[in-house]
Amino acid sequence: MNIPAELKYTREHEWVKDNGDGTVTVGITDFAQSELGDIVFVELDEVGSTYDQEDVFGTVEAVKTVSELFAPVSGELTEVNVELEDDPELVNNEPYGAGWMAKFKLSDSTELDSLLSAEDYQDITG
Numbered sequence: 001m002n003i004p005a006e007l008k009y010t011r012e013h014e015w016v017k018d019n020g021d022g023t024v025t026v027g028i029t030d031f032a033q034s035e036l037g038d039i040v041f042v043e044l045d046e047v048g049s050t051y052d053q054e055d056v057f058g059t060v061e062a063v064k065t066v067s068e069l070f071a072p073v074s075g076e077l078t079e080v081n082v083e084l085e086d087d088p089e090l091v092n093n094e095p096y097g098a099g100w101m102a103k104f105k106l107s108d109s110t111e112l113d114s115l116l117s118a119e120d121y122q123d124i125t126g
Contacts, residue, residue, distance in 0.1 A: 001030055001031050001034070001125065002030040002095075002096070003029070003030070003031075003118045003121055003122050003125075004096055004118065005117075005118040006118075007096070007118065008072070008112060008115035008116060008117070009029065009115060009116040009117075009118065009120070009121035010070065010072045010115060010116065011116070011124065012054075012070045012072075013028055013029045013031060013032035013035075013125075014026055014027065014028055014029070014032075014069065014070065014072050015027055015028070015029050015095075015096065016072045016073065016112070016115055018112060019103075022105060022106050022109070023078060023103055023104060023105050023106065024072070024073060024075075024103065024104050024106060024112075025100050025102075025103050026069075026071075026072055026100070026101055026102050026103070026104065027091070027095055027096065027099055027100040027101045027102075028060065028069070028091060028095060028099075028101070029095060029121070029125075030095050030096070031125045032067075032095075033091050033092050033095045033099075036060060036062040036064070036065065036067060037062045037063055037064050038062060038063045038089065038092065039060055039061070039062050039088045039089055039091045039092050040061055040062060040063060040088055040089075041060075041061040041088055042058065042059075042060050042061070042081075042084040042085075042088045042091065042101065043058050043059045043061070044057065044058035044069075044077075044080040044081075044084075044101060044102055045057050045058055045077055045080075046077070047077055047078060047079060047080060048076065048077065049076070049077045050074075050075065050076045050077070050107075051071035051074060051075065051076075051077065051104070052071070052074050053071060053072065053073055053074045053111050053114075054070050054071060054072075055070065055071045056068045056069065056070060056071075057069050057070070057071045057077060057102060058101065058102070060091065061088075069101065069102075071104065072111075072115060073104055073106055073107075073108070073111045073112065073115075074106070074107045074108050074111060075104040075105050075106045075107045075108075076104060076105045076107070077102055077103075077104055078103050078104060078105050079102065079103040080101065080102050080103075081098075081099075081100050081101055081102070083098065084099070084101065
């Protein structure tokens with residue numbers, strides 16, 4: 001299982017990349033995509049929507065199940081990965097690259113401190 005050390009993680013299996021400019025990029029982890037199986041559809045909320053930490057901002061549909069996506073931080077949804085509309089399997093193939101899902105403008109950067117490190121995430125996924 002791939003858990004890049006430079007990212008932060010949530011207990012709901014999202015990864016978070018601090019872009020260093022007050023924004024973050026978010027996706028689901030390699031563990032999450034492997035548990036879901038073949039992803040057939042990704043539905044994300046509208047750009048401009050605002051969230052509190054842990055609010056639902058979309059869903060991922062796999063052959064076997066539908067899973068909600070939770071905002072790892074409070075803020076505004078500034079961009080969604082439109083490539084996933086036509087190619088949702090990018091999440092399976094490149095969960096930390098081309099399979100990213102959304103970008104958020106942080107409203108409280110201290111929330112990043114509450115996220116899991118790669119080592120902590122490894123501990124909960126075993």
